[in-house]
Amino acid sequence: MEIEEKLIIAKVMDKVKICRTKNKIVNTEFLTIYQKEIIQKELNKIKFKNYFFFGGYDEAEGESLIIYPDKLEKELVIKNLENIIKVIKITLPKELIGKYSHRDYLGSSMQARVK
Numbered sequence: 001m002e003i004e005e006k007l008i009i010a011k012v013m014d015k016v017k018i019c020r021t022k023n024k025i026v027n028t029e030f031l032t033i034y035q036k037e038i039i040q041k042e043l044n045k046i047k048f049k050n051y052f053f054f055g056g057y058d059e060a061e062g063e064s065l066i067i068y069p070d071k072l073e074k075e076l077v078i079k080n081l082e083n084i085i086k087v088i089k090i091t092l093p094k095e096l097i098g099k100y101s102h103r104d105y106l107g108s109s110m111q112a113r114v115k
Contacts, residue, residue, distance in 0.1 A: 019067045030062040
């Protein structure tokens with residue numbers, strides 16, 4: 001197993017521990033398809049079931065892992081996603097529509113978060 005895979009698994013297991021000990025919903029940053037595959041294999045191996053991936057819209061490639069405690073049903077967590085993940089809506093003037101891609105916005109918001 002590569003160091004990157006070990007790091008991904010360690011971060012997720014920390015999230016699982018927080019969920020279990022603090023009895024609260026936790027989520028990861030947005031993950032790549034590769035990261036999601038590693039995580040799913042590990043969670044299946046330990047038979048952990050209280051999770052799902054959510055990307056904000058159907059067919060989203062990047063998704064966040066949502067982990068929830070035993071006391072909650074998955075359907076209840078899904079109904080309350082707006083309290084877990086916040087959405088930013090950007091409205092452009094007509095002359096700028098199509099000039100920027102999702103990556104432009106994501107990159108800008110990630111840089112703003114780091115500062």
